[in-house]
Amino acid sequence: MFDHRKLGRELGLFDTDSLIGPGLPFWLPDGAAVRQSLEDFVRALERRAGYRHVYSPVLGKRELYELSGHWAHYRDDMFPPLSMGDSDDDQLVLRPSLCPHHAVMFRSRAHSYRELPLRMAELGGMYRSERSGVLGGLTRVRAIQLNDAHIFCTLDQVAGEARGALELIAVAYRAMGIVPSRYRLSLPGPGGKYVARPELWERATALLVEVLDGLGVPYEEGVGEAAFYGPKIDVQVVDGAGRESTLSTVQVDFHQPEQFDLHYVGPDGARHRPVMVHRAIVGSVERAVAQLIEQHGGAFPAWLAPVQLAVLPLGEEQDGAARELAARCLELDLRAEVLGADRGSLGARVREARLAPYQVVLGPREVADGTLGVRLRDGRRLDPLPAGEVLARIERQVRAHTVELW
Ligand SMILES: [Zn+2]
Numbered sequence: 001m002f003d004h005r006k007l008g009r010e011l012g013l014f015d016t017d018s019l020i021g022p023g024l025p026f027w028l029p030d031g032a033a034v035r036q037s038l039e040d041f042v043r044a045l046e047r048r049a050g051y052r053h054v055y056s057p058v059l060g061k062r063e064l065y066e067l068s069g070h071w072a073h074y075r076d077d078m079f080p081p082l083s084m085g086d087s088d089d090d091q092l093v094l095r096p097s098l099c100p101h102h103a104v105m106f107r108s109r110a111h112s113y114r115e116l117p118l119r120m121a122e123l124g125g126m127y128r129s130e131r132s133g134v135l136g137g138l139t140r141v142r143a144i145q146l147n148d149a150h151i152f153c154t155l156d157q158v159a160g161e162a163r164g165a166l167e168l169i170a171v172a173y174r175a176m177g178i179v180p181s182r183y184r185l186s187l188p189g190p191g192g193k194y195v196a197r198p199e200l201w202e203r204a205t206a207l208l209v210e211v212l213d214g215l216g217v218p219y220e221e222g223v224g225e226a227a228f229y230g231p232k233i234d235v236q237v238v239d240g241a242g243r244e245s246t247l248s249t250v251q252v253d254f255h256q257p258e259q260f261d262l263h264y265v266g267p268d269g270a271r272h273r274p275v276m277v278h279r280a281i282v283g284s285v286e287r288a289v290a291q292l293i294e295q296h297g298g299a300f301p302a303w304l305a306p307v308q309l310a311v312l313p314l315g316e317e318q319d320g321a322a323r324e325l326a327a328r329c330l331e332l333d334l335r336a337e338v339l340g341a342d343r344g345s346l347g348a349r350v351r352e353a354r355l356a357p358y359q360v361v362l363g364p365r366e367v368a369d370g371t372l373g374v375r376l377r378d379g380r381r382l383d384p385l386p387a388g389e390v391l392a393r394i395e396r397q398v399r400a401h402t403v404e405l406w
Contacts, residue, residue: 001240004293005137011298011355013289013306014138023135023142025286030306033335034292035285037304039123041175041401042147042282049168051121051149056101058125062091067259068100073193073228079129094127099253099278102150103260106274111264116274117153117161123285124148138290139245145285151277152262158275162211162233162250165279169235169248172281175401177301178291181244183217184234185209189224195255204252205231211250227278229255240294247287251278299377301403302357302394309336309394310353314363316341321367325360325387332395357405358394376405 008014013031016022027035043053062081065071070078074096081091095101102120111118126144134140151161173180185208188194188201208231212219219233226232232251236244253276256262263271282288292300302308309329313322322338329336337356339349346361353359359375366372371384385393397405 001294002297003240004139004290007293007298008137008290011293011306013293021142022132023130023140025138025141031289033306034300034304035289038176038282038285038288038292039147041303042172043121043123045168045172045281046119046121046149049119049164050117051119053121053123054102054105056098056105056122056124058095058127059092060095060101062093064100064104065093065096068097068103068256069195069229069259070096070100073195077128077130079127095125096128097126098122098124098146098148099150099256099276100260102148103256103262103276106150106152107260107262111152111274113154113264113266113272116264117151117157118274119149119151119161121149138286139239141286147280147282147285147288149279149281151279152257152264152274153277154272155275158207158252158277159211159214161277162208162252162279163214165250165277165281166211166215166217166233166235168281169250172248173235175301175303175403176282176288176292177403178237178247178295180247181236181238183212183219184222184225184236184246185212185219186222186225186227186232186234188226188231194226194228197254200254201231204254207252208233208250227251227253229253232278237291239291245287247283247291249278249280249283252276253278298355299357300355301401302405303398303401305355305357306335307337307353307356308334308358308398310356310359311336311338312346312349312353312359312361313338313340314346314361317364318362318367322362325362325372328387328391332391334391334395334398358390360390378405380406382406 012028014025014027016025078096079094081093084090153161230251230253232249234246235248237247238244257273257276266272311322311325313319326336326338357377360372372387372390373384374382
């Protein structure tokens with residue numbers, strides 16, 4: 001495996017600058033292409049699974065986080081409040097999570113039991129006040145873009161929703177070519193950092209155990225790894241240095257619906273309290289892309305690759321045809337790059353294009369015949385095919401979000 005910090009810089013995917021600040025990476029065009037493809041994929045996956053997307057502000061009043069419990073249990077990881085005036089009412093904080101905003105958004109409208117499970121998703125920003133000494137790459141950052149969602153549902157629906165979230169995680173990992181190292185059932189440890197009501201913790205834990213047992217996936221318990229408001233299933237991955245971290249998570253929460261006094265109207269016409277299932281499919285886009293870089297060494301699955309088709313004209317005479325081919329790719333929403341003869345010998349350009357999943361050399365014969373001899377990244381060489389057929393095939397592989405090249 002690879003080190004994403006080194007490779008990310010070498011491949012021009014992302015970088016940091018001391019003037020912007022440590023832990024605040026910026027995404028260069030090639031890295032942004034990877035990230036955007038991942039975000040588009042996740043949003044489409046969520047839409048098909050019945051999620052509705054929302055947007056909420058990255059700031060909120062301190063009071064919001066006092067109510068959610070973050071202020072009492074999570075303050076060390078939060079940036080100090082921004083003071084807008086001279087009273088506490090005017091203190092704004094950069095949010096450490098999206099949950100409180102989504103709870104308030106649920107509360108802003110009346111809900112019937114017929115709307116449940118209500119799946120609210122947002123790829124949104126959140127912030128963590130890490131000390132500058134530990135910051136680096138995409139995994140220890142101060143600004144995080146989280147692939148978050150909150151499912152408001154009845155107690156009876158919790159297990160099904162948690163199972164559905166784990167199934168989406170499996171679909172996403174298959175597409176990304178990521179293999180989880182293990183599943184962890186994260187439980188509270190000793191100490192007062194968890195909110196009270198032991199009977200609710202037991203009930204939430206029993207539901208998650210039921211889901212894990214039902215799926216038949218092996219898991220281990222992680223004592224002291226729970227969120228302060230509830231237990232969770234963590235999907236663990238191992239990075240290039242052999243370190244394990246959590247990429248995806250599914251959590252059951254009885255606490256925040258109480259704190260925010262959430263309710264829906266049941267079939268009996270009375271008010272009932274929903275449960276909140278928190279879940280992240282690919283976790284944060286920062287950590288997901290870091291994992292993709294380390295796992296694939298920059299040779300991303302075709303749907304994520306910054307350059308999907310590398311076009312290498314043999315000489316200057318084929319330059320025009322190469323540009324035409326790249327323009328056809330653009331029309332199909334495929335990312336192509338022309339590496340012209342001015343960029344060095346053919347051998348040097350083939351080496352430069354080695355991470356592109358599809359590579360074609362355009363010589364006089366290909367231009368005359370309208371064919372392409374495709375070279376796949378894994379070394380396979382295909383017989384010449386009509387250009388239209390090749391592009392249609394590449395388009396199909398990209399749309400299928402598969403790790404298979406052909
Ligand atoms: Zn949440």
